[in-house]
Amino acid sequence: MKFPNRILSGIQPTGVPHLGNYFGAIRNWVELQDCSTSKIIVSIVDLHAITVPQDPYMLQQNTVEMAQSLLACGIKDDQILFRQSTIPQHSQLAWILFCKTPVGWVNRLHQWKTKSEGLDGHLGLLSYPVLQAADILLYRATQIPVGEDQAQHMNLTTMIAKSFNSHYKTEMFPIPRALYCKSKLILASTASKRLMSLKDPTKKMSKSDPNANSRIMINDAESEIQKKIRKATTDSIQGITYDPINRPGVSNLINIIRSIRNVDVQTEFAHLSNKEFKDRVADELVAYLGPIRQKWVELQRESQYIEQVLARGEQEARQIAESTLKDVHRCIGLP
Ligand code: AMP
Numbered sequence: 001m002k003f004p005n006r007i008l009s010g011i012q013p014t015g016v017p018h019l020g021n022y023f024g025a026i027r028n029w030v031e032l033q034d035c036s037t038s039k040i041i042v043s044i045v046d047l048h049a050i051t052v053p054q055d056p057y058m059l060q061q062n063t064v065e066m067a068q069s070l071l072a073c074g075i076k077d078d079q080i081l082f083r084q085s086t087i088p089q090h091s092q093l094a095w096i097l098f099c100k101t102p103v104g105w106v107n108r109l110h111q112w113k114t115k116s117e118g119l120d121g122h123l124g125l126l127s128y129p130v131l132q133a134a135d136i137l138l139y140r141a142t143q144i145p146v147g148e149d150q151a152q153h154m155n156l157t158t159m160i161a162k163s164f165n166s167h168y169k170t171e172m173f174p175i176p177r178a179l180y181c182k183s184k185l186i187l188a189s190t191a192s193k194r195l196m197s198l199k200d201p202t203k204k205m206s207k208s209d210p211n212a213n214s215r216i217m218i219n220d221a222e223s224e225i226q227k228k229i230r231k232a233t234t235d236s237i238q239g240i241t242y243d244p245i246n247r248p249g250v251s252n253l254i255n256i257i258r259s260i261r262n263v264d265v266q267t268e269f270a271h272l273s274n275k276e277f278k279d280r281v282a283d284e285l286v287a288y289l290g291p292i293r294q295k296w297v298e299l300q301r302e303s304q305y306i307e308q309v310l311a312r313g314e315q316e317a318r319q320i321a322e323s324t325l326k327d328v329h330r331c332i333g334l335p
């Protein structure tokens with residue numbers, strides 16, 4: 001059977017995204033949306049978020065801020081943007097898939113091992129990737145744009161889909177294809193696949209770093225961007241060169257510009273001092289993020305509109321989800 005193309009991705013409700021999230025994931029969705037003939041589906045995965053401890057108020061707040069940010073970044077309001085937990089079929093299909101997934105398949109995944117360190121590894125965390133498979137299969141999605149860190153989860157989803165289809169001798173689910181988001185900085189054949197922390201360029205730029213100066217947020221004001229870039233860790237070598245091993249800080253700043261546009265480091269930057277170079281990086285970022293920040297600020301007063309977009313997304317998601325779950329129930333002998 002030929003399944004229609006359907007692009008789907010998911011993102012955790014972590015509030016306002018940083019530059020790494022944007023270049024590593026969100027921008028790719030915006031580009032795909034613009035060249036896709038069908039609506040793309042973006043799920044804000046609040047059920048995945050509760051696999052680690054969450055403050056209830058913050059979870060609520062961060063979910064809305066993520067929706068606001070996705071719209072500010074260019075996800076159009078007529079696509080299917082919704083909160084995972086509002087569609088109970090995600091949990092229902094996940095349960096069915098739990099019953100089809102050997103424990104060994106999930107036991108060996110890295111993320112579970114890393115995240116459960118120091119926590120009482122509970123079943124939610126162990127089951128995280130099966131819920132992710134349910135997110136994808138529920139919509140019979142065919143293309144899944146994700147970061148390369150999701151490769152194991154994508155392989156598991158493929159295994160679950162294939163084993164379901166073959167066990168029931170059915171073509172219930174298409175085998176989804178991961179589109180690994182090669183952001184432009186990766187295409188530029190850099191050593192780093194990630195944007196790194198501005199304060200410690202050997203670590204990835206991350207929401208959980210206690211130092212807020214280590215990351216640029218997509219809604220940072222001009223003065224914040226300038227301050228953070230000025231304070232970014234570099235080195236005392238003269239001139240600007242791309243050398244991720246020996247000059248990780250400078251190379252990370254080059255990667256930031258490379259994420260925005262093609263650069264020829266030699267002709268454009270080699271002669272600049274560190275300070276001049278940082279001013280250039282800040283200027284380019286301010287210009288690039290300006291329209292995103294402006295939209296973000298406008299949406300700040302539009303909480304009703306954001307709710308409407310989510311409610312409409314939920315309605316469309318529900319139709320697809322109900323239909324798939326009905327098919328699955330019929331297939332396995334449930335009412
Ligand atoms: P997270 O909330 O950290 O799981 O990030 C969500 C997605 O954003 C990941 O799947 C990655 O694709 C992307 N991402 C996160 N941090 C970075 C980073 N420092 N550089 C590039 N991409 C990132």
Ligand code: TRP
Binds near residue numbers: 008011012045131132
């Ligand atoms: N695990 C993904 C991440 O951390 C988020 C996610 C949940 C997802 N469900 C998904 C991504 C379905 C793609 C498709 O980034």
